[in-house]
Amino acid sequence: MRRIAFINEKGGTGKTTLAVNTAAWLAREQKLRVLLVDLDTQGHAGKSLGVDVRTLPRNVFHLLTEDGVRLEEVVQPCAVEGLSVLPSYKEMSDFPVAVAQDPRRAHRLADRLAAAEAAGYQALVFDAPPSMGLTTRNILVAATEVVVPVALTYLALDGCAEMVETVKKVGEAEGRPDLRVTKVVPTLYRKTALADAILERLKAYFPDSLAAMPLGFNVKIDEAQSHGKTIWEYAPRSRGAEMLAAIAQEIHDAPSPRKGRAPRVA
Ligand SMILES: Nc1ncnc2c1ncn2[C@@H]1O[C@H](COP(=O)(O)OP(=O)(O)OP(=O)(O)O)[C@@H](O)[C@H]1O
Ligand SMILES: [Mg+2]
Secondary structure (H helix, E strand, C coil): CEEEEECCCCCCCCHHHHHHHHHHHHHHHCCCCEEEEECCCCCHHHHHCCCCHHHCCCCHHHHHHCCCCCHHHHCEECCCCCEEEECCCHHHHHHHHHCCCCCCHHHHHHHHCCHHHHCCCCEEEEECCCCCCHHHHHHHHHCCEEEEEEECCCCCCCCHHHHHHHHHHHHHHCCCCCCEEEEEEEEEECCCHHHHHHHHHHHHHCCCCECCCCEECCHHHHHHHHCCCCHHHHCCCCHHHHHHHHHHHHHHHCCCHHHCCCCCCC
């Protein structure tokens, strides 16, 4: 089973946009049963799929912190066939305190999702919060491959190489030595001299794993989210849809650790 996490401790780099649309692409184009797992207190992954996360009696927080809550009680359907979402919301900010006494607190998510394969899911896609705390550590333990969306702005490179190292270190510390960054995706690209210079730097840093298709700025992408729809439902013939499909294909085709050789990234 593919277990793909979208991670960057910087905010607003396109994690949710890529997680939601890649998950939907895997369901639509690869005909996989996909579970999109939101771990962010903002609940944006569910909201982007039209799920009213504010009114749900239970979300991922309850699955992670309460005994006896089953996966199927928390998972929500959405308009995309084959795609379901495990929603998150504000309660997740209490997660680190709620599990502070548990020595296996970094493995809560992986343990709770052990039932996912038996439930018929064929791919897990994780949308991470913009921080490297316990929640993201749980994602790194539950995932097998990591995609890092990097916004093409002046500060984008700052901390980027360190994050790749952190992913590797957490993997080693938590018994997941195969965990790797398999793709670095440049996002919010606009054709400017500065963005092109940053892109060149990223190519030099990540010769094997940089996505060939940067995610350019396209207003349909933002609009789709505001309507609670994926780009395939909202504007399937837009440039945004074209770019997101190409990126999803690259992520799908990247050699996953499970399949064998993982690309060298640092
Ligand atoms: N290619 C794009 N073109 C236009 N708008 C975009 C594009 N990518 C993302 N956006 C918009 O930018 C905002 C931030 O994107 P997104 O929510 O995916 O980032 P994020 O990394 O998940 O943010 P956070 O760190 O807060 O979770 C959203 O409003 C989204 O609609
Ligand atoms: Mg987000």
